[in-house]
Amino acid sequence: MAKRVFTFKRGSAERPADASEALGLKGANLATLASLDLPVPPGFTVSTLGWRQSMTAHGEVSQSLRSEILSAVEWLEQTTGRVFDGKTRPLLLALRVGARAPMPGLADTILDIGLNDRTVETFSTELGDPAFAFRSYRRFIESFALLVYGADPGEFEDIADDERDRAGWGGAEPATVPQWRALIARDLAFLEEELGHAFPQTPFEQLIAVVEAAFSSWRGPVARAFRVLHGISENAGLAVTAHAMIFNERGEKSGTGRAFSRDMATGRSLLTGEFELRGRDDAREIGERGTMLDLSVGDDTRFPGDLAALSTYVRRIEAHFGDACEVDFMVGDGALFLLQSRPARRGIAEAIRVAVDMVREGLIDEEEALLRIDPASLDQMLHPTIERAENLDILARGLPASPGAASGEIVFSAERALELAGEGRPSILVRTETLPDDIHGMHVTEGVLTVRGGTTSHAAVVARGIGKPCVTGASALRINLDAQTLTAAGRVLRAGDRLTIDGATGDIIAGACKLTTPSLSGDFATLMEFADRARRMAVRTNAETPAEARAARAFGAEGIGLCRTEHMFFEGGRVGAMREMILAGSEEGRRAALARLLPMQRSDFVELFEIMAGMPVTIRLLDPPLHEFLPKGEGEVAETALALGIPEKVLAERIETLQEFNPMLGHRGCRLAISYPEIVETQARAIFEAAIEAGERKGKDVVPEIMVPLVGLRKELDFLKARIVEVAELVQAERRRRVSYHVGTMIELPRAIIRADTIAEVADFFSFGTNDLTQTVYGISRDDAANFMSTYERHGIIDRDPFQSIDVEGVGELISIGVEKARRARPDITLGICGEQGGDPASISFFEQVGLDYVSCSPFRVPIARVAAAQAAIRFSRGSRGSGKARARG
Template sequence: MTQTVFPFGGGADHSDPRQKDKAVVGGKGANLAEMAAIGLPVPPGFTIATEECVRYLADGGDFSAALRDAVSAALGHIERAVGKRFGDAADPLLVSVRSGARVSMPGMMDTVLNLGLNDATVLGLAATSGDARFAWDSYRRFIQMYADVVLGVDHGLFEEALEIAKEDKGFYADTEMEAEDWQALVDDYKAIVVAEHGAPFPQEPNEQLWGAIRAVFDSWDSDRARVYRRLNDIPGDWGTAVNVQAMVFGNMGDTSATGVAFTRDPSTGERAFYGEWLVNAQGEDVVAGIRTPQYLTRAAREAAGAKPASMEEAMPAAYAELARVFDLLERHYRDMQDIEFTVERGALWLLQTRSGKRTAKAALRMAVEMVGEGLIDERTALLRLDPMALDQLLHPTLDPVAPRDVLTTGLPASPGAASGRIMLDADTAEAWAARGEKVILVRVETSPEDIHGMHAARGILTARGGMTSHAAVVARGMGRPCVSGAQGVTIDLAARTLRIGGAALAEGDVITLDGAKGQVMAGEVRTIEPELAGDFGTVMEWADRHRRMRVRTNAETPADCRMARQFGAEGIGLCRTEHMFFDAARISAVRQMILAEDEAGRRAALAKLLPEQRADFRAIFEVMAGLPCTIRLLDPPLHEFLPTAEADFAELADATGYGIEHLRRRAQELHEFNPMLGHRGCRLGITYPEIYEMQARAIFEAACALIGAGAAAPVPEIMIPLVATRQELAILRALIDRVAAEVFAESGCEVEYIVGTMIELPRAALMAGEIAEEARFFSFGTNDLTQTTLGVSRDDAARFLGIYVDRGIFARDPFVSLDIDGVGQLVELAAERGRAARADLKLGICGEHGGDPASIAFCEAVGLDYVSASPYRVPIARLAAAQAALSASR
């Protein structure tokens, strides 16, 4: 049978290649085995493969006999390595049980520490450690964690009991409590378990172990994990591994500690050790922000003006060993590492290493500097970057000279700036954001259950926690500004109010966060546009050097065109002309055209629109001079332009001379039951050719006027939308050619242009060979092609698509990332048949998928010539196109 339980450390054999495969043993398991193999101090343990999680969930929560036997054998490996027995009352082996998916999902799945403690083994731990306080503290931690994770008892009940115990004794901090205090609290904790769980806290260590393994497997399918996977495009069928490891203790007095550290600064990318530690603590104290951590290095402490000694000063020998490990691991993995460590009575132990999450700015700096250091090459640097993370760099930041009413300061946990309304819980933040409000999530500290609210928020503020707290790590990964551990933030959830510094605020009030400086400000602060030079510019140069596909933009205003060119767009892939018709100055003429009773009436209204359209196109051509510009002729159903308000009908009546009742009747005649599949696109051009005549004339006259003014000639690519047959395109192409000839004759100027179509109907994809005989280009409109292929309205799908993704019916939202198995087949078929009929057929994509990295990789594989994305996604598309080309060339 295939091995699914892999021992590591303690002299274990690490030669099986599956043990280094993250898909098999998860990222944590693979890295633990790798660290042990290269001789680093890793507590011995074993990893249960991800396939066992998948099998467990598929089998309804059962463990096979083979798995139980393999775990028992692997537990024996740990016992032999450390010289202790699991469940031994005199000298017990304790273990940790941690999750470990193939990609990092910080805080999303469950962990249990100190497993194996019970009423008997706690006495053995006290005797062998010589520290009864430590033993009983560890037991109460275990009960709280196990009861929360495995038994489903609210952890807040235990926190409340701890606070009561401290108040009764007059203690200010946990560290003041003695062994008898912790022992009494253990009794209180066990009583809570009985009251809430209905049964005593489990005493048998093997029962504890299998309960924890079950909880880790179950946590893969928890609500918070499903949300995280959906937000980060992680397939639900991967499963998680389980890592069982001998415990080492950071809470054994002043010579013990725990910490989280990075080999480079994850916020700025600076090549400097970065992290936090706590004396006499366990890892949960750092990550969860339960205690305020201390600085790792002397330089960081002095820069912050902090008094508690850094690890470098307080534990110089352990710090020196940690610094050696930092250097070794970064050179070994050739990437910035995120390391969890424990110091047990002066001895350093490594609990985890992984490629650290970082801000987009830090990722760019690290990539450029690591290439400069010779650590990696350009190819590796490009493939390592997350294209979607670039979005963090493409939006405004706070104006440094704008007035700031600083309410308080905290830790600069994740850079960037955001303004929004205060929301005090995740559900409320999500609900307000869904209504279009900008929100800031404010919490005492975040937990994994807050993941949906953190994603909905523009920024995150916490009263507690450090630079490696849950809020900080997740915010950096999401690209959200975060200020953690802010001074003077108190929240009254019952009243939905809070105080920040000296200011009394209420939910819904506006604040601004500066995640780079750790400042919290009243109201909204002015922003400035980003500068796209330095490391960003270097990476974009690399991307352009390695990509094959061109990158265009979807834009229909000069401002959008200028922004897109600044971001490196190489033309327009989609200019939606209908957006121009909604302008308040021309909507009346548009409505007159639509409601006209005959062709003469329509032409009279269109004559009013011609100069406006000509000016629109000239302004765009001036910005995009010399570049191809794909212009889609009028596409949406006419009812979208019609009035609905009484005032609009009255205004239209004055303009046309028709009575209001006549106009209402005419509007009702144009009503369609299913307008998105009705009288729209090329069907408008076939039935009302004068509309497309006017638009074609405006395009050619604008281009000729620009050439006459001495500007570089644009290259108009006129797109006919919603074509289903060759005949439709043939008729409308002839119309456009006729108008072009007329304008060229009148102006004495000729402009190079081509006519093509948008492939957005399944029939068009199937008949692409015939349609290509009339088309010089195809642009795949994957928004509508997805809609018509799946039979799903993109305007209404949000009601159920989230459930479909959670249940694995769709791996991803098909309107965000292309449905390659279904819609992708149509794109590939159309490309193949189109080029078979016309070898020089230009192929591109202009749906929203043109800015999605996974969809761009598919476009590269199919051989499309370009992708087109919204202006702010142009850099994302440039990087993704380079990654697709590099991956294809492997």
């Protein structure tokens, strides 16, 4: 059986191949420090493999793992000269929990494992400090009960208060040993009588119980929510590290601190940090702060350890990791121990500044600077954030669907959002779920909140595209449209009440919060220059409006990879003309309505072409089923019937005939265009006329890219491309100007992948639409997936929601096949991606490997994609040099 428990002591450590994955950050770090011959307390780590095996056994530690842990304890006894449950010199342990990445919600550190009714007596005699020993025992009992039995800490506080009142102790006078004994007796009686558990008196059973409870904390609600937010696999797991206790809370030569290798404000090489000197003041209860010493002043007269040695250790750690570091340490009875080190924690702005400065100083190169930045954290530089305070009134939590924070009045309709925007009043659009005809309201509201939907729902996708904060899947909320109320945990908010949402955390907060708007510094721009020099793939944006296009250009987008024309039809009075076209009973009627839409579409495209200034603009032809444009509800049906001059009953019947059982797999995309070629002809005319007009204005040719959606058969593309070419010839003859253009398709169906070689023979480009491709590969609606994907993650069935990050083994394998087939048929074909995963760093790494030419993402994710694409190119280049791998490229 594979090894599951790894030991460490100063000068040596057992380390598996991937230490961070197997031992967690804390265990791996202690092993590294031990290997560097630095002073660490000896101990052992139970690996994530042990966790996984225990989770399959309902959280119980198996007999074989118990034996392995027992062997590690015996090794530790030999190393320390102490004995677990020893009659003299008892061994006490501290247990710390960690995963590969820092994660809130895991079990807190448990101290003093090994104390019981007998060892506490031995321990007190050895230390010559009975009060400290019994105080430590009481603390262990309480922390054990909280973790293992799920006890309420308030119960222990009540017991202590009652005992103080009864016995008349406390205040300025320290507790005596008899008083500690009496309090401990009451605590143990409470556990047995009220909770039904006898506190274990065998140290090894205490240890096993703590390990099992620590394992279970991985699936607690806070840890689970954090994993979903940050895309951490349910099966990643945690490790627990146990080490010999350091008694840093007694005597004048004890305390705890954190040291930094550099002054983070200036970047200078200087030992900084703080140390909490516990002192010997028995009037203080343990847990209160002692005297704080500033390490930067070199106060070695008051520091109870060797400050020069600490400085040397910190320098060695910085040299080993090649980065500014911070070190957690303790001093127990004058002896210095290091407990953890890490790259110095810093905000993203500080991280960028430090990385850029180190390049300027010649300490690292541009590639290394890029690799030190977490692309996802760049969101903090691009969106408003809440100034966090302890008194935030959090009503509920949903899924963090689009980053940033926003405050405004509650509105329940897009129309009301428009009204408030006209009055200059900010709003939060609250809906059960958004629909395409809500888009005009979403553009003017400050943020969007939905009761249903996941992080790839309509609300989430649109909000990310337009840079609006969004929280989805807030299932604890209830909306009453008739009463215009929002109910959360029994509290009722009304339309017009203030609400704040945080799209980075999913928090829904009553009232208006103070927001901070980050600014992009010169160092940020410099980092983007590093990224642009390193990356191979281009980065485009998904945009339909001038505001989105301008924002994307400001963030460095190199064109538009997806312009969804259907979004444009919901703007202003266009939906009326669109409905007239849909409801027309003849081709002549449809063409008349389309003639009204033509100048509007042309104007839209002219502005986008001008903003992109000669860069590629990919325009997708009308994609959704027609029923999405039709009125909903009796009131809207009546209003539309009056506007169109047709009987309400006739309109209702027409709407009924257009409804589909499964519209996302129905009459949409290229199928719609083949049924009604006049639609594609009108859109193509608008594109070509706009390209000529924009080119004349700018004095530079515009080369539009026309994308046909949902193609699965080559003959579908043949049919529609012929119409597009025919319109191009007509427009060029009318305007007496030639226009270069490309016709391609969105690859979003498995059949299109399988027949990619034949489709590529007539397509100038492919854009992989991973949203629909994932839906059709899995047979799962992305709007409904949130209802059960978290369950799949929790049970380890999937590592991450495939609608957020590319499913490499399934969807990714199909994309690889499509790339290979397309390039074999047409080596010069341009290949890109325009789905949600186009802004996901993990997905971008995969797209680099398969050799796509560009990714396209929402405007506010463009900087993330630029850095992620650079990192992917750097890592692929380094890996390919070592393995001889070659990237598929056109």
